[in-house]
Amino acid sequence: MVGASFLQLNKVRDACADFLKTRFHPQNVLGIRHFADTLGCTQLVTSADRYIHQYFSKVAFADEFLALNFDELVDIIHRDELNVPSEEYIFEACMKWVKSDQEKRAGYLPNILASIRLPLLSPQFLADNVATEELIRTSHKCRDLLDEARDFHLMPERRALVSASRTRPRCCDYVVGQIFAVGGLTKNGESVSTVEIYDPVTKEWKMGEAMSMLRSRVGVAVMDGKLYAFGGFNGTERLSTVEVYDPVQKKWKQGKTMRCKRSAVGVAALDELVYVCGGYDGVTSLSTVECYSPKTDSWTTVAPMMKYRSAGGVAALGGFVYALGGHDGLSIFDSVERYDVSTNTWTKVRSMLNRRCRLGVATLGGKLYACGGYDGSCFLRSVEVYIPEKDQWQLVAPMNVKRSRVALAANMGKLWAIGGYDGESNLSTVEVYDPKTDTWTFVSPMRHHGGGVGAGVIPNMVK
Template sequence: MLEAAAAAAAAAEPELDPEDLVHFSVGDLPSRGYGVMGEIRRQGKLCDVTLKVGDHKFSAHRIVLAASIPYFHAMFTNDMMECKQEEIVMQGMDPSALEALINFAYNGHLAIDQQNVQSLLMGASFLQLQNIKDACCTFLRERLHPKNCLGVRQFAETMMCAVLYDAANSFIHQHFVEVSMSEEFLALPFEDVLELVSRDELNVKSEEQVFEAALAWIRYDRDQRESFLPELLSKIRLPLCRPQFLTDRVQQDDLVRCCHKCRDLVDEAKDYHLMPERRPHLPAFKTRPRCCTSIAGLIYAVGGLNSAANFYAGDSLNVVEVFDPIANRWEKCQPMTTARSRVGVAVVNGLLYAIGGYDGQLRLSTVEVYNPETDSWSKVESMNSKRR
């Protein structure tokens, strides 16, 4: 009887007109609600859990922690032992970082600075707050410096932050010379220094800078490190050093002179210059120039013929232009002192050489060199023969 009456009443109700249906919403209600809960927490009311780190205690609401922090969501919704405890001990967390992350759960705001970034990253990693972990990594990546990059790399490896680790590695490669002068570098263990000076990617103007970095590391604690010199020197590409440097600097260094193995390595490098026929017998890495893959090079266009000319006639040019692939633009450099087409060019020790060529009337034996740091050309010794 009751079911029949309910069915009859339902049939008697008129259908709702869509125009009579109104959706009402308050868009900022969730954010205002969290703000109110944060104020309630500051007043110490309605809190149902206390997080303890050492002697520090922080009261909070389980529902807010579970809604905002994945670690607590798993703890409070999966019948773990802690879900019913009034006080939960948080092992290994920095108290100020935990307090900041609890506040973040209520207001979505976090202040990151040089003093707290590492403790926040560690806390965020523990609490599974990936967005905060990423923000801390970005903060550190944007502030890499020759004096801190080695420490940041080690920290990134410990925290398994792959993007930050790669960024620090790339920075070390690009700024190796400055990094090698830092206290962090001088304090590195031998294995790390050995691995670093073995890398192809170091950005150095010459191998001589790598040698100086290695010797500075040895001298920083000579008594404890002197025995490492032969192995360290074996990873430096001494054959790529200038003969004058090998003779006047490397061979004369007291650390090298006192070590038979080191003297053998110097002799090997000198033989590279004195007896070219023996070069194929050297280990390949010792004659392979360093190449920092994270730094784009520049492309120089040197001399040539004007657009109205053909291969056999026309005006030779002294114009020099450079293309920057990062900025994606060409710029003019200081022109050569002599117009040259069919000119030979080479880069040696960061200087650009223009060799011989044709000035539109005569073949040339003259050679000039361009210094990109001063944007200037200067003449050097001519060749014995004219070449184009």
């Protein structure tokens, strides 16, 4: 690659870069990135950055990470795109970096802490892990940052005074994983337990392990590399049962049952918890919200939504849980509300441009997308995007096909609209939205589903 770069043999250089991409590993990716940067090979630098972002929690404990200089460390930990379950991983990685050469690096700690988003750490972690660090306790600047983070939790009314760079949740757009289409319907409208998996490498769907129960209108979330299927409808009754898929063991097991039966339910994973919002219990649309902790395997009830929402869309963005559209049995909504975890309250935000139930919702690039659905008279192919900084919705390119009951998933920097119902038949087709070109393109259809699936992306694991 050095020789090809020197001789300006760009095709040879690019072939070398493609080879190196296949050899990325948490132990070598920082070295490859540095090498690519010295040669000015931007495509390899970009690919290395994406790998670092997706697998930061493993990269951060490699020897190469400890060998970074101060400027390189801060450049990485500053990034919004780091994919971490919580800010704790970044704090612990930085403390390990400092302590690996404490005599030379302790003086950098105030500047490092300023790049860590301390207010996003839990009050318990701040008290038990941050405040007890001797290097932090003996530095005025470090203690000031710690006090700011504590005040963020103790005095919500002063949060606007804290720098946005320290309170903005991280958002990894470019996770590469396998898309799981879970449950749903046959062409004839019967509930199924079938699971199909889309592999971005082969660009084909393959069969996965089926769930133990039939589930259509099921809620799906992914957390810590496991996929959860919540509630749904088995063709006879609404379900409160939960199943969990472990991709390592390739097995489903029974999870802790919800307190309520729920089909047409919206779910979102945020900060090591899964929020299960609204739905239909067989009698009425629901406003109640349950919160599941995989760590403690327990359910708690949090504040109910402002509206009863069945067949709405739910997604996490910027540290909030958003609930969009849906219906209460009488009216279909364009309204949107969001849940603030720190205050346990729901607040109304800007309504969508269209009324939608049975819509697909996903987040990508720090924005919230609402896709397809049904407005009470028409099946929709329109798509709109919410920009939280502006509190504004705007239309983007419509899908090629009308889709209600559509599942929407973000993967590889794109949105995948999976299945649905066009007003006449259940759909097995899939199309992909590229935000860079504002276009939708068909990809391989599902083989064994007729729409109405739940969808989740399990990130590829480091080999």
